[in-house]
Amino acid sequence: MPIFYDAKNKSFTINTPNSTYAMYVTEYNLLTHLYYGERISDGADLTYLRHNSGVGRSLTYNEITYEDYEMKGHAKFCPHALRQEYSVFGIGDFRTPCLVGRFADGSRAIDLRYHDHKIIDGKPALEGLPAVYLNEGDKAETLVITLKDSAFELYVELYYSIIEGHDQIMRSERIINKTGKEFFIESALTLNLDIHKKDFDAITFYGKPNNERYVERTPLRHGKISVDSTAGSTGHFTNNSIIICDNNADEDKGECIGATFVYSGNFVTTAEVDHVGRTRLTMGINPTGFCWKLEDGEGFTTPEVILAYSNKGLGTLSNGFHDLIRYNLCRGKWKDSRRPVLINNWEATVFDFDEDKLVEIATDAKEFGVEMLVVDDGWFGHRDWDNTSLGDWYVDKKKLPNGMEGLCKRLNDEGVELGVWFEPENISEESDLYKAHPDYCIQIPGRGPMRNRWELTLDLTRKEVRDNIFEQMKKVISSCPIRYIKWDMNRNITDAYSLSLPADRQGEFYHRFILGVYDLMERIVQEFPDLLIENCNGGGGRFDAGMLYYSPQIWCSDNTDPVHRFKIQYGTSLIYPVSTMGAHIAYAPNINTFHHTSVFTRGVTAMAGTFGFELDPMHETETTKKEMALMSELYKKHYFTINHGDYYRLISPYEAQPVTVSRITAWEFVSKDKNKALFSMVQMDNVNDGGDLYVKLKGLDPDKKYKLHMYYENRHYKIKPFTPWIEDKDFGEYTGEILMKCGLHLNIFRGDNMAALIEIDAI
Numbered sequence: 082m083p084i085f086y087d088a089k090n091k092s093f094t095i096n097t098p099n100s101t102y103a104m105y106v107t108e109y110n111l112l113t114h115l116y117y118g119e120r121i122s123d124g125a126d127l128t129y130l131r132h133n134s135g136v137g138r139s140l141t142y143n144e145i146t147y148e149d150y151e152m153k154g155h156a157k158f159c160p161h162a163l164r165q166e167y168s169v170f171g172i173g174d175f176r177t178p179c180l181v182g183r184f185a186d187g188s189r190a191i192d193l194r195y196h197d198h199k200i201i202d203g204k205p206a207l208e209g210l211p212a213v214y215l216n217e218g219d220k221a222e223t224l225v226i227t228l229k230d231s232a233f234e235l236y237v238e239l240y241y242s243i244i245e246g247h248d249q250i251m252r253s254e255r256i257i258n259k260t261g262k263e264f265f266i267e268s269a270l271t272l273n274l275d276i277h278k279k280d281f282d283a284i285t286f287y288g289k290p291n292n293e294r295y296v297e298r299t300p301l302r303h304g305k306i307s308v309d310s311t312a313g314s315t316g317h318f319t320n321n322s323i324i325i326c327d328n329n330a331d332e333d334k335g336e337c338i339g340a341t342f343v344y345s346g347n348f349v350t351t352a353e354v355d356h357v358g359r360t361r362l363t364m365g366i367n368p369t370g371f372c373w374k375l376e377d378g379e380g381f382t383t384p385e386v387i388l389a390y391s392n393k394g395l396g397t398l399s400n401g402f403h404d405l406i407r408y409n410l411c412r413g414k415w416k417d418s419r420r421p422v423l424i425n426n427w428e429a430t431v432f433d434f435d436e437d438k439l440v441e442i443a444t445d446a447k448e449f450g451v452e453m454l455v456v457d458d459g460w461f462g463h464r465d466w467d468n469t470s471l472g473d474w475y476v477d478k479k480k481l482p483n484g485m486e487g488l489c490k491r492l493n494d495e496g497v498e499l500g501v502w503f504e505p506e507n508i509s510e511e512s513d514l515y516k517a518h519p520d521y522c523i524q525i526p527g528r529g530p531m532r533n534r535w536e537l538t539l540d541l542t543r544k545e546v547r548d549n550i551f552e553q554m555k556k557v558i559s560s561c562p563i564r565y566i567k568w569d570m571n572r573n574i575t576d577a578y579s580l581s582l583p584a585d586r587q588g589e590f591y592h593r594f595i596l597g598v599y600d601l602m603e604r605i606v607q608e609f610p611d612l613l614i615e616n617c618n619g620g621g622g623r624f625d626a627g628m629l630y631y632s633p634q635i636w637c638s639d640n641t642d643p644v645h646r647f648k649i650q651y652g653t654s655l656i657y658p659v660s661t662m663g664a665h666i667a668y669a670p671n672i673n674t675f676h677h678t679s680v681f682t683r684g685v686t687a688m689a690g691t692f693g694f695e696l697d698p699m700h701e702t703e704t705t706k707k708e709m710a711l712m713s714e715l716y717k718k719h720y721f722t723i724n725h726g727d728y729y730r731l732i733s734p735y736e737a738q739p740v741t742v743s744r745i746t747a748w749e750f751v752s753k754d755k756n757k758a759l760f761s762m763v764q765m766d767n768v769n770d771g772g773d774l775y776v777k778l779k780g781l782d783p784d785k786k787y788k789l790h791m792y793y794e795n796r797h798y799k800i801k802p803f804t805p806w807i808e809d810k811d812f813g814e815y816t817g818e819i820l821m822k823c824g825l826h827l828n829i830f831r832g833d834n835m836a837a838l839i840e841i842d843a844i
């Protein structure tokens with residue numbers, strides 16, 4: 082049994098293949114944490130780890146007598162001294178609390194004690210929330226520990242689920258009010274993890290629109306390191322994941338603990354070092370602006386946190402997250418099937434297109450391997466710019482005189498599929514929907530709402546609003562064979578308020594809004610199970626595990642310049658698999674940065690994602706089109722290794738390297754059976770005569786022999802203009818051992834941002 086309860090010691094142990102998580106119940110029925118780390122053999126008694134540090138001036142639980150305190154050393158039962166399994170506010174644990182609440186009498190002290198527990202087969206779904214699910218044949222177990230307040234009938238069920246073969250623990254809680262009166266939840270974080278150690282680094286993600294999920298690593302120190310969002314979504318500025326790791330941990334070694342939130346609204350995650358050098362890691366819904374009224378008899382479920390441990394560094398931690406997310410969080414046909422190579426018309430045309438133009442783009446792009454055209458923003462209402470028509474999801478006959486059906490037919494006749502952009506959550510004031518239902522948007526009576534890109538947000542907490550949008554979307558999607566939708570959301574939430582909620586429930590708005598988004602997405606998923614959905618939020622502003630439950634891919638960033646994409650995708654890959662990262666070959670020079678990079682470099686970067694195009698073929702030369710065709714071909718050839726293999730970050734684009742040596746970034750995909758691998762690198766900064774490069778590969782079978790074939794860019798100073806061209810050549814045969822221990826021997830290229838791709842096949 083991977084989860085077991087030792088009745089004698091009143092301890093719980095959860096074993097995954099490579100980790101053990103343990104807790105126990107003290108003589109005062111306090112549930113405290115014992116251990117989270119490397120796998121311990123079955124049957125080991127870890128309760129000797131229970132001693133907690135003193136705090137000086139200890140607070141004691143009410144029932145502890147003077148004698149117990151003085152004679153039996155029970156001072157250690159101070160709430161602030163205990164390593165709590167689930168932290169609460171109000172009785173003397175002064176670190177970050179998970180649960181803060183107010184009883185009907187106005188009091189805020191909560192004192193939770195062990196009540197009972199059960200171990201069940203499987204993993205219960207979380208109603209209305211995205212969560213890790215089981216595939217047919219998956220074996221799973223869930224431990225449910227119920228805590229109860231010492232004075233009132235307030236219960237908290239703690240859920241811990243594990244799936245055979247996976248190293249993650251899925252955490253969530255259900256807070257149940259049986260007090261006979263209302264209870265106001267003022268904070269309900271999901272994760273509490275008290276670790277008896279402080280020497281960790283925290284890895285978090287920061288960014289902004291166009292530059293999401295840059296990696297920041299910093300040592301923990303006394304006090305808190307916290308990242309959060311109050312934007313109503315996960316946001317561009319942070320991501321709802323955190324890793325804490327040994328100070329010397331790297332891709333291959335060191336203890337790492339990672340957590341990612343299966344949620345798409347306001348969040349907070351905090352790593353806090355206390356006065357005696359212990360770390361508390363918390364994660365959950367951001368309490369800022371949150372207050373949930375729980376009536377007697379009601380329950381509140383916190384969204385899920387996926388928690389993982391690795392003692393083999395960040396690479397193993399990431400690959401574990403990737404496998405779970407790919408197969409037990411992403412759903413539907415597209416988690417396994419190869420996604421179509423698409424071309425999106427946004428960077429090509431913005432709002433200025435018509436049926437002929439779209440068909441022309443698709444027909445030309447077909448020549449370089451494109452299988453689907455995505456009509457981005459501007460096909461509906463009379464949307465010629467971004468200040469109008471959101472909410473009017475019917476075709477603009479000026480642009481598409483034959484409707485979506487007419488466009489679809491012409492594309493399908495060319496052998497190209499159709500995809501369509503929507504922004505279901507927002508509304509333009511200049512729209513028929515707004516004229517008919519001005520009350521549908523989020524607004525506070527008497528206060529003009531903030532506009533964001535001239536958009537207001539629909540009050541999706543209301544069913545009638547969701548119904549309206551669902552019906553409109555359904556009509557479009559079922560009008561012809563639409564195979565894909567891009568689900569965009571181009572603003573942050575402000576003026577959080579619903580006309581349908583009473584004053585004492587307005588604190589529920591942000592969470593209810595996200596539940597409304599999930600409900601709408603679920604209805605679309607159920608209605609169109611084979612539809613491929615790509616999520617987007619002004620680029621990558623809602624890149625989170627919650628969204629991946631509905632859409633197996635998310636547009637990673639509006640920044641399509643590989644010079645920045647290396648860093649964005651590298652950061653994203655610490656938690657999320659490449660199969661989830663929307664990535665396209667766009668124009669050169671790039672429309673945002675004006676950096677000029679070759680098709681090959683853009684292609685190699687887009688191959689570390691879902692691969693597609695974002696340009697007008699009309700501006701391409703015969704040569705660049707041929708190169709694009711080659712990139713599509715290479716992607717299609719290797720998609721299985723890319724999407725279903727292991728991913729290795731070999732050389733970080735963040736690493737400062739000696740300035741006299743050319744800087745490179747490199748990554749590698751290896752199929753699970755180790756028969757195929759694909760090495761990619763980009764030389765970011767060329768230093769002339771910068772020396773030879775040796776890059777050690779990872780994940781291969783040391784005993785297998787591999788045949789290497791290289792695609793690379795050549796450029797010679799005597800051949801003008803100095804435009805690189807793509808060549809390919811056999812690159813030798815080596816054993817896995819040699820490739821992993823001695824490394825690939827590569828020459829320096831002549832030029833910045835030049836790429837190489839090496840196919841590695843077992844012979």
Ligand code: GLA
Nearest residue numbers: 427457458617618619620639
């Ligand atoms: C957002 C998306 C873009 C594009 C535009 C359309 O910015 O990130 O890819 O779809 O909206 O308005």
